[in-house]
Amino acid sequence: MMRLFVTLAALVAALFIASLLVGPARIGAVEGLRALVMGGDGPVPLVMREIRLPRALLAVMIGLSLGLSGAAMQGYLRNPLAEPGLIGVSGSAALGAVLAIHTGLSAAWAFGLPLAALAGALAGVMLVIALAGPRGSSLTLILAGIAISSMAAALTSLVLNLSSNPFAANEIVFWMMGSLADRSISHVGLALPLMLAGWVLLLPLGRGLDALTLGEDAAASMGVRLSRMRLVLVIGTACVVGAATAVAGAIGFVGLVVPHILRPLVGARPSRLLWASGLGGAVMVLAADLAVRLILPERDLKLGVLTALVGAPLFLHLIYKTRRELP
Amino acid sequence: MTLLALDDLSVSLRGRDIFTGVNARVEAGEFVGLIGPNGAGKTTLMRAALGLVAARGHSSLLDHGAAERARLVAWMPQARDIAWPVSVEALVALGRVPHLPVGRPLSARDQAHVDAALSAMGLDDMRRRTATRLSGGEQARVLIARALAQDTPLLMADEPIAGLDPANQISTMQVFAGLAAEGRAVIASLHDLGLAARHCTRLMLMGEGGLVADGPPGDVLTPDNLARVFHVNAWFERTPHGPVFQPLEVIG
Numbered sequence: 273m274m275r276l277f278v279t280l281a282a283l284v285a286a287l288f289i290a291s292l293l294v295g296p297a298r299i300g301a302v303e304g305l306r307a308l309v310m311g312g313d314g315p316v317p318l319v320m321r322e323i324r325l326p327r328a329l330l331a332v333m334i335g336l337s338l339g340l341s342g343a344a345m346q347g348y349l350r351n352p353l354a355e356p357g358l359i360g361v362s363g364s365a366a367l368g369a370v371l372a373i374h375t376g377l378s379a380a381w382a383f384g385l386p387l388a389a390l391a392g393a394l395a396g397v398m399l400v401i402a403l404a405g406p407r408g409s410s411l412t413l414i415l416a417g418i419a420i421s422s423m424a425a426a427l428t429s430l431v432l433n434l435s436s437n438p439f440a441a442n443e444i445v446f447w448m449m450g451s452l453a454d455r456s457i458s459h460v461g462l463a464l465p466l467m468l469a470g471w472v473l474l475l476p477l478g479r480g481l482d483a484l485t486l487g488e489d490a491a492a493s494m495g496v497r498l499s500r501m502r503l504v505l506v507i508g509t510a511c512v513v514g515a516a517t518a519v520a521g522a523i524g525f526v527g528l529v530v531p532h533i534l535r536p537l538v539g540a541r542p543s544r545l546l547w548a549s550g551l552g553g554a555v556m557v558l559a560a561d562l563a564v565r566l567i568l569p570e571r572d573l574k575l576g577v578l579t580a581l582v583g584a585p586l587f588l589h590l591i592y593k594t595r596r597e598l599p
Numbered sequence: 600m601t602l603l604a605l606d607d608l609s610v611s612l613r614g615r616d617i618f619t620g621v622n623a624r625v626e627a628g629e630f631v632g633l634i635g636p637n638g639a640g641k642t643t644l645m646r647a648a649l650g651l652v653a654a655r656g657h658s659s660l661l662d663h664g665a666a667e668r669a670r671l672v673a674w675m676p677q678a679r680d681i682a683w684p685v686s687v688e689a690l691v692a693l694g695r696v697p698h699l700p701v702g703r704p705l706s707a708r709d710q711a712h713v714d715a716a717l718s719a720m721g722l723d724d725m726r727r728r729t730a731t732r733l734s735g736g737e738q739a740r741v742l743i744a745r746a747l748a749q750d751t752p753l754l755m756a757d758e759p760i761a762g763l764d765p766a767n768q769i770s771t772m773q774v775f776a777g778l779a780a781e782g783r784a785v786i787a788s789l790h791d792l793g794l795a796a797r798h799c800t801r802l803m804l805m806g807e808g809g810l811v812a813d814g815p816p817g818d819v820l821t822p823d824n825l826a827r828v829f830h831v832n833a834w835f836e837r838t839p840h841g842p843v844f845q846p847l848e849v850i851g
Contacts, residue, residue, distance in 0.1 A: 487680030
């Protein structure tokens with residue numbers, strides 16, 4: 273177990289450094305890292321600190337958030353097909369962002385878009401909690417999430433449909449693909465407090481998620497307070513996914529595929545999968561964000577497009593492998 | 600010592616009374632077989648006692664908070680849920696969750712409880728196997744071991760021996776009787792009246808919307824009770840091999 277932790281942590285560190293060293297500005301590795309740490313005048317410290325550092329930090333934060341919340345969601349619903357977007361937070365955050373672009377708020381004010389997305393996420397999570405009810409099973413949570421996601425998707429389509437400005441429509445479509453390009457350190461500052469809150473809520477759920485392996489009845493008899501756990505899970509997921517969507521758009525498949533890949537390596541224990549999946553998510557998003565810069569540097573390939581392109585076949589492979597193991 | 604006290608416990612679900620007015624005390628040293636036909640409310644009675652379903656009346660287990668209750672009573676539900684392909688040993692170790700502070704790994708004492716539970720259910724050779732790939736009966740034994748590892752004064756199990764082979768049915772009943780003999784108590788719902796008559800110290804018969812009879816097996820499994828509640832007659836004798844009970848035929 274220790275070996276997996278060290279391997280994943282080393283991968284995160286290596287990819288983080290690689291992410292700092294790759295970009296359109298030709299900066300040597302030693303020169304770049306020295307400028308990052310020591311600072312100084314000129315363009316090199318500016319590029320390192322204001323462009324590349326936020327991008328690498330956001331990749332780690334978003335990957336960690338999506339991997340962690342994906343593992344928590346799968347553990348709670350006891351279903352390997354669950355993902356953080358299931359509770360409708362990413363959909364409603366996207367709707368908020370799309371409204372900000374459509375109304376011109378995002379153009380008028382740099383933080384208009386992420387704050388509108390956070391407002392959308394908040395509205396979405398409150399609706400989900402109200403719909404799913406204070407008690408009730410995991411089933412009502414899934415149904416409420418699907419209802420909110422569909423509603424948000426329909427309203428997003430409506431905005432696109434009625435958009436008289438083709439540039440705004442274009443911007444909306446590209447934003448929804450998800451990207452970490454041209455984010456600033458203030459985006460990090462905006463997302464980090466929410467994500468920290470989400471991590472603090474989600475990580476201690478491991479013990480209850482382990483007990484849930486035996487079903488809701490057995491877990492309740494082992495002292496797990498299921499309604500409280502569900503509320504913590506929903507709020508924690510909303511914090512991390514809302515913040516991730518607000519600063520980077522929709523990045524799919526990370527929260528679905530990463531827990532699935534790592535599950536056999538942690539003996540399928542939901543509590544161990546939480547941190548493993550968080551680190552694994554950071555590895556996947558860092559690697560994908562490096563790939564979009566290396567494969568087509570001049571075409572601005574979107575991160576969310578790449579994670580889906582890599583994630584879907586990987587998922588198919590996993591399904592095929594699972595199918596072979598069935599009797 | 601009284602490990603469970605039920606006072607005037609009643610449950611109605613969707614406007615229908617499942618059972619009403621159940622009073623019972625379970626003392627240390629008792630192995631209680633909860634018997635009754637399908638739908639008599641055996642599962643609901645145990646879940647109500649545990650606070651898993653809303654009930655009127657009083658169950659002594661609900662005087663304690665959820666965390667403390669988990670150290671007083673272990674519960675093995677009828678649904679044999681194993682959501683993830685964890686190892687048998689890891690699954691049994693889940694029984695230690697109520698005893699562990701958050702984030703603490705298993706101590707040597709916890710591990711000893713896990714090992715003892717695995718041995719009691721004859722699972723020593725299976726501890727590394729993946730629990731989801733075992734047969735239904737093997738999974739049932741793993742889940743019983745999980746409940747044993749919780750090491751509580753009271754154990755409640757819903758049809759624990761359903762689907763086990765005869766040898767494992769008998770040895771599971773002996774494990775439960777052994778727990779009672781060492782000063783704990785076990786309440787298990789059972790459909791095999793023969794095994795119940797041989798191993799339980801006491802039977803609680805449910806039917807007709809409540810508790811019909813409560814006492815030693817000989818006093819509960821009377822021809823009259825069997826005819827009224829189960830609609831069967833039976834042969835029941837004390838033999839040199841111990842009490843033998845065999846249902847014979849359905850009576851109108």
